[in-house]
Amino acid sequence: MIKEQYSNEQLPNELSSVFTELQVSKHLRQAGIRKSFGFSCTYLFQLVFCLIFHQKNWFNLFISKKNDCYPGKDTVYRFLYHSKFAWRKFLLHFSEATIQKVSILTSKNRPKVLIIDDSTFDRNRSKNVELLARCFDHASLKMRFYKGFRMFILGWSDGHTFMPIDFSLLSSKTSTINGMNEKIEKRCSGYKRSTEALQSAPNQIPAMIDRALSNGIEASYVLMDTWFTQQPLIQAIVEQGLDVIGMVKNAKQRYNVNGQRLSLKQLYRSATPLQGKKGLRHTDERTLGGLFYDxxxxxxxxxxxxxxxxxxxxxxxxxxxxxxxxxxxxxxxxxxxxxxxxxxxxxxxxxxxxxx
Structure with a gap:
């Protein structure tokens, strides 16, 4: 782990070069993540970042024999829970700079997409977390309820690389266990995130896409699953200049195709079939490379x-x-x-x- 002195030198060589190349300290400062005294935010960020590689959480590290080498747990918790630190802004600027480096290595003709999805964020052992809610896991085979949030993520991909560029923790107005902290300053990032947590996911998607596009992230399509592929959201995204590729539910709505109103099954049957694997075997030109590997x-x-x-x-x-x-x-x-x-x-x- 990283001790207090010479923290940059004690990072593993692989991580140290990555932190320098991607200018992590610069993006932390741009997001307003800085301290006027005590341990620097860069040092605390490196310390927390390395925990995952040691398969430990901060509590396990604090009760270990080496706890004297590291800051107190209150220092780290204040750093992680500071309401004025714009962590979403940090992720957006950091991802945008990383995407620029990746784009140099890929063809300009490669399609670039934004991906929308959500996942569970369990906090089953928590009791006093702000806006903690009872959520339903629709993706699990057990179809279970859990305490926590829905982690709503907007990502970028070129088909080989995936980069998360924005996120939001979603609570619930009807199933909230704990309410909003009334003492928090209403001008800070923490209050804005708390109010957004009570909004629905489709209402947040256009704003998240707009932040990504305004920061120079390029994409031609937006990918989403059936939970988000709805007509109002599709219209809002198309107005932003992007096309939508999404899964749709087999419901009662009809699709207007060349003047005809088709159901989902009729639309699928009328679509031009793509060349399948069997057809490719008979039409694709053979190469020596494939013969060599066989x-x-x-x-x-x-x-x-x-x-x-x-x-x-x-x-x-x-x-x-x-x-x-x-x-x-x-x-x-x-x-x-x-x-x-x-x-x-x-x-x-x-x-x-x-x-x-």
Whole structure:
């Protein structure tokens, strides 16, 4: 874990470089997440962020033998529950900057979409959480009730990468266990989030999409499931310049197609069928790549460690056919490269550099 001093240096190398590359501290400051004294917000954020990799929560860390190395639990809880910290703004700016880096590596012609979905956020052991509600889990096989919230998420994807860009914890006006905190300042982010928690999900979607688009996040479609694919919401999204792809319920509504009013089953039968897997087998042009993988079963079983060893051994065989000066130069370069690798990779590469 991270101790108080030199917290940036005590992050794992992989995380330290990621925090620097993605400018986490900058986005925290932009969201108003800063402190005037005590532990810095960046240090506390890194501390909480690393807990998941140690499979611990803050309580387990606090009662451990190393609790003297870390801040008190009140410091961390105040950081997490501060009503003036705009965590949603932090996520939006952080995701937008990360998407810009990802977009450079992908084709401009690749479709980009916004995805809307919700999931359960259990707080079954909680008693005094603000706006705690009794919610129904419609996605579970048990069809159960639970104490907590609905986690409503807006995400971005290009087909390979998914980035959450906005979220909202939804409570319920009719099933609320605890009410809203009346002492909270009405101008802060916490009060705004509390009032939004009592709104329905479809009412929040247009505002969430507008925040994403206004911050430079590009998308052509919005994907959603049957819970959100309703005519008023579709119209609101289309007015924002996006098309909607969603699952629909088999209800009584009719769809106007070329002047005809069709039910969902009739609409499905009238749609042009796509080419299936069987048709692709007979029409797709065969490639040597597919034939190669069909004939070479060992390719599927080759892990990265064995592959790396074989590549370096192949390089050494080629070096033996060169002069001594070239061998010495490339061996030195290879030694420096191996020395710079993480220890868990170096462990797979014993005695790789041969002596000239």
């Amino acid at each position: 004939l070479c079963d060992e390719v599927n079983e080759l892990d990265w460690a064995v592959a790396l060893q074989q590549l370096i051994e192949l390089l050494q065989d080629v070096l033996k056919k060169t002069n001594k000066q070239t061998q010495q130069l490339l061996n030195n370069q290879l030694s420096q490269w191996v020395a710079g690798l993480p220890s868990y990779i170096r462990a797979y590469l014993p005695n790789l550099v041969c002596e000239s």
